Amino acid sequence: MIFSRGFDLSSNHWESLNQIAPRLAAKDHTIWGELAENEAAQRLDWIDLPQTSRQLLPILDALSAWSRELGHKRFILCGMGGSSLAPEVIATHYSKQLEVLDSTDPDQIAKVLAGGIADSCIIVSSKSGTTIETKSQFAFFHREIEKLGKNPSDHFVFVTDPGSSLEAQGKSFGIKVILANPKVGGRFSALSAFGLVPAALLGIDVSVLLDDAEVAAKNFAQPNSEPIKVASALASTPFPEFYDADSIPGLGDWIEQLIGESTGKDGRGVLPVIVNQKSGETITFSQADTKSVYGPLGAQFIFWEWTTALLCFLLNVDPFNQPNVAEAKDRTAAILKRDSKQNPPIFEDEKVQLFGGTPVTSLEDFFGRFLAIPSEYIAVMAYLNRKSSEIHLIREVLAKLTNRPVTFGWGPRFLHSTGQFHKGGPATGLFLQITTHYTSDLQVPGEAFSFSKLISAQAAGDQEALENRKLPFFRVHLKESDSGVKRLLSAAKSLKN
C-alpha cells in the first residue's frame, strides 16, 4: 500500500481526475487528446506490468543462476535515463553494489575499467539500441573484455526491445538478450525488464517489487485516490521540491526524469527540484515528514507513474513523447562531424574560462551578473565525473543566494531527463553549463571520436539547442576538474544576496 500526507484536496482538479483514473486503469489511450492518441496506444502497458512482468521471473531465475555460476563479482550497468535511474534506486534501496555508468566522461569510464572487469557482469540497457552513450560504452568494454582473453558472452547481458539493433547485435555475439515490453516508454519501465534484470542479477527478489506495486495500484482508480490527490496538487506547483536522502535515495532523481520529461513540453510543465535539505513544503518518502508519499519501493514506482499520467492530463500534454530531446542529439551528431564554433571566452585565468554575454573582470563578477538575470529557475548542468566531483554542492549555494528554484544535472545524464523540460517547457530558465578538460581520454572502438570528444560534443549540442531558443546560457570551462570546482564553489560562496 502507499499513502500520502500533506496533500489536501483544495484544488478543483481532483473532480476531473476522478473521471480520468478509471479510464487510465483501463488503458484508455484517448485521455491526453487526439494528438497524443497514437503514441499513447503504444505506451500504456506499464499499467499492468505488476502482473505481466511475472512472465520474466523464470528467465530471471535462470539469468541469476548463470551469473552465480560464472562467479560475477562486479555489476556494471551501461544505460541512460529510464534504463539506469530505476536500477540505481533499486540497487541502493537493497544495499547492493551496482556501478551505474550513465556518462561519457572519460575519467569516469577509466575509473570503472581500473576497478577490474575480469569478473564483472556488464548489463547493457537500451530500448532502441541506438543510444550513443550506451553504444559507445559497449564498444569500449567489449574490446576490453576481449583484450583480457575473456568470452564476451560470459560477461554481457543486453536488455532491449524486440527487433532492436541491440537484439540483433546480441544474437550475433552470442550474448544473453532479455527482451522488454516495447509498449512501455523508457521512463515508465522501472517494473519492466529494464528495472528487473539488473535487480535480479544483484540477487534481489524482484517479485516483492511486483507484489507491492500490484497491491498499491488496486486502489488508484478509486475516487480521490492517492495519485489523484498528489497529481492535483502538483498541477499548481511548477517547481516541487523532493528530498530522498533519508528514505529512498535516488527515488528523487527517478521522479525528476519521470515528471520533468513527461510534462515539460509545449511551453508547460512541472520540474522537480531535488534538494539536500528539506523544508516544510518539500516532498519526502518518509511518514515522519509533513508532506510525504510513503510506501514500499515497488508501490512508489507505480504510484508516480500514475501520478505523472494524471498530471499530464491536467497540463494537457502528451506524457509519452519527448519532442525536444532529439534536437540536442542531432546537433551532437553534427558537431562530431564538423566541430562546434565557439565564441572567444569573456574571461580567462589559470583555472577557468568563461563563455557567454559580455566580458567580465573576474569569476565573482561573472556570477554577480549571471545571477542578476531574471528567471523563474536556474539549471546547472555539469559534464563532470559524477562519482568524484563535488560540483553538485553549488546548487544549494545558488538557491540560497537567489531564492529561486535551482536544479542540478550531470551531463550527459540530464539530457535524458530534465533536458526535455529545459527546451520544451516554459522558456523561463537561466542556464549554467560546466565543462572541463579531461585528464584522460579513451577512444571509442569503431568510431572516429573519443569519449572526451563525444562528451564535449554533447555539451556543445545542448548549448546550441538552448541558444537557438534565445535562452540565457553561460558556460564555465575548468582547466582542471578538481581545482576548478574548488575555485568555482569559493567564488559562488563569496557572493552576497
Added chain:
Amino acid sequence: MPNLLIKVPATREGLPAIRQLISEGISVNVTIIFSVARYKEVLAAFISGITDRVSSGLPVSGIHSVASFFVSRVDTEIDPQLKELQLESLLGKSAIANARLAYQHFSEVYESLEWKNLATSGASIQRPLWASTGVKDPNYDPAMYVNELVARHTVNTMPEATLEAAANSQNFKGDSITGKYLDSKMIMSELEKNGIEMEKVADKLEEEGIEKFIKPWLNLISVVEKVTR
C-alpha cells in the same frame, strides 16, 4: 539425441504429460487435437515445460514439438448435420475455419514477449501440424486442406494421393490463413447459432480418435513383448 518425437494424445490426462516430457527434454508430437480450446491448453503445456527447463538453467535447444490438429474429421462430422439443417453454404468450411482460429492463437503466442524471451534462450516453438488432411468428400478439391492452410511455421502431413493432388494443384496461393480470422469466427458463430457446438463435436471426435489408437498400441506392445521375451 535421436530424431524422435514421442506421440502424446491431447486428452485432459495428456496435458500434464506434455509438460513433464518437455521439461525432461523429450521432444513431443501432441496428437488428435480437434478444438481451439484444447489447442490453447496444449501450447500452454509445452511453454510450461520449456519454462521449467529455462528456470532450472537446463538447455532448451534441440527440443522439438508439433501440435497435430486434425482437420478433415471435423468436416466429416459436421457436414452431415449441416445437410440436415439445409445449411449447404457452410459445407466443407468448418474444419478450415476451426484450424485457422487455432493458428490465430499460435501466432499471438509466437509474437508474445513471453515466447520471444524463451526463444532468446534457444527454444524452438511448438509448430502447428495439420493432420488428417486427405479430403473425404469427393465433391471437394482434393488439395483443399493443403492449399487453404498455408502459413509460416506450419507442417502438413498428408496421404500420398493428397500429396500428388497438392503438387498438381493450381490453387496454391501462399499464406491462406493470416487475415482470414474474422471470416473464420463468423463461420464458427453460424454453426453455434444453429446448434452445432464445437466443444461437443471435438469431444466426440477425441473419443473416437482414442479408440483408433488403442488397438494399434496394444498390437505394438505385444510385438515388443514378443521380441524382448
